[in-house]
Amino acid sequence: MDAQEILNLADDLVFANTGKHLEPLQHSILRNAWQGQKYSKIADEFHCTEGHVKDVASELWQLFSKILGEEVNKANFRVRLEEVKFSNLWNFNKDFVHIGNVNFCENNSQSLKVPNSPTDEEPLNKGNTEPKLRQFLAEMPKSGIFYDRTSELTTLKQWILQENTRLLSIHGIIGIGKTALAVHLVEQIKHEFDFIIWRSLATFPPLSILQTSIIQCFSWGCAPVPASNADGVVVPENGATTGGLPLLNYLQKYRCLLILDDVQMINSSGQLAGIYQPGYEDYGTLFKQVGELSHNSCLVLLSSEKPREIAALEGKNQPIRSLQLNGLGAEAGEILREKGLTEDAKLSELIEQYRGNPLWLKIVATMIQDLFNGSLSEFLSEDTLFLGDLESLLHQPFNRLSESEKQVMSWLASETAPVSISKVPENLQLSRSQFLKVMQSLGRRSLVEKIQEGERTFFTLEPVLKEYVKTNYSRPNIEKEARSPFS
Incomplete structure (x- = not known):
């Protein structure tokens, strides 16, 4: 500082x-x-x-x-x-103090109490006064230009506000717009909650650190501490066990919207999707109990990998849901026009090649301006799909892959048409069980496309991912060892 x-x-x-x-x-x-x-x-x-x-x-x-x-x-x-x-004791966003829609507590000395210290419990709302909105959004990115995600926003709001979803994941490949969608979701539903808290796991904090940071928000927001026994242990109001995770007591007592960004960062690299780094397994316990215990709060997980707890617990009639975010359609043309690409007849072709990924399109549009003077026709006439700065961006998710996942990605990239997984390819030294686990893991990472034709299912790679894999795997072994981002 x-x-x-x-x-x-x-x-x-x-x-x-x-x-x-x-x-x-x-x-x-x-x-x-x-x-x-x-x-x-x-x-x-x-x-x-x-x-x-x-x-x-x-x-x-x-x-x-x-x-x-x-x-x-x-x-x-x-x-x-x-x-x-x-220690995140303070929200550096000015909205935290009595400015705009956010009210700081009337007796501010109350906000300094340690979360487990005795305090008189008071309702958050007194009389007919409007509810106090307590926002802790210092780690939330600023809201920028938002491209049409109307249907996704409608779905998320229905799940959270009407169906009382307790645990929710928004996942998708890097650049697809998960965080941007969540920011706009917060803006639209924040008045439905007592507390709004946004935290990033980009620096992979241990759960004990994260939990303390979040509980301090309740203290700073003047929320009465859940009742504790003579030993100082918080007693859940409904008697349900919280597995030694005091944060859950606050989620039960108050209506909270808690967003955790970059959740994939607490997972191990070099293994299949969803396996936690050593020492971070208690996050799985938190996610599971948030989904299973009764409360009116909602925990939203933003990740490039679908969390295993979500996959195991979600269901149409369950308070656990997931939304895989896909690319934009024709509305992505606005991104390209903002970058100065004016050949409207060609926009849909470029959007399809880059699968409507907002960040990918911004990067490639800049490249078209730099190398082709903004001529979309000239760029599309090239035989090779250019990656440019996209290649370094894609190193991040690909560096997380296990060796078996890299093998399967290489196989998919070598196929000219979508393939069936009814049998293990001969060039892969994987058992049937291993092969299916790898395909499931790649799907949870949003790295494979699934195509349904009648009752049959086929798999392939998006053009950008296929080009990336070919570029980084097709070199001679000695060169690949020296230059590959997977080493």
Whole structure:
């Protein structure tokens, strides 16, 4: 964090607790504390005595000590604020304080209580006042241009609001728009919940760290802590066991929308889809219990791989659902037009080649402008499907594949037409059972296309993926070892 970030955070904390912003002298005290400067320098700058600066500073350190619940002084101020930042105690989005549609608690000192400390339980809504919307969206990307996903949004809203889906996954290949869809979903249904919390697993935090971070949001949002027994253990209101996961008690007590992005990052690379990294298996327990226990909250998982718990528990009449996000249709033409491609008659051909993937189309449209002066006809006349910057983007999901998955992908890329999996190809050294597991895993990663013809099912690769695999697997072994992204 730089000095300006510290000042912004400090100002947010003071405003949320006092309703007032930092004064210029207070700003200067904090800035100089960050830089390790003496109070005499501040006194010269503000034409006042050093004693006056020390008095203002003393009051300021007392205020921050009260806000953070631990001693704060000039020597440790920087460390204390960085701890707040990196433990996600504070939402850096300005919506967190009393601005716009978000209300911070009236008695802000309540928000600083440790989640397991005793507190008087109060309803979130008093009298006829409107419900307080508590948003913790600092890790949610900003909403950009949204391309038509009307049917997907309608489906998701029905599942969550009408059918009370408790556990939901939105999965699909990289660039397909999972996060963008979730951002717009949040905007449309946020007023139906007491708490909205968005967390990314991109840095693969252990569940204990994530759970503490999320529970702190309830504390900062002034939510009464679920009742605990004499030993400080939270007691579920319905008596159901939560398997030692206190977060579940909060999901039962309050109506929450919790979004976890980049869920694939807690899975192991080099193995079939859905196998957790060592030490992260308790995430599976969390997902399973969120789906099985009774509550009015919803946990949304955004991932390039369909979680195994979802696959095992989902069903039409179950509160566990999944949505595999596919590419855009004709509406993807708007992406290309924004990039300056004007040959409308050719747009559908390009969209089909890149399967309507929004990010892929943006990348290829930039390449067409750079190399073909925006001529879509000239680009499409080439015999080879160009990948350009797409190749490096695709390294990420392909680096996660197991050796058996790479073998099967190579086989699918070598076939000119969709194939049946009624028998194991002769060139694959896999048993029937292994082969079927690999095909299922590739499907959960959204790396194979399934084509239904009558009662028969065939499989193939999208043109982009087929070209990627051919490019990275067809070289001589020595060259592939030196250059392949799979090594």
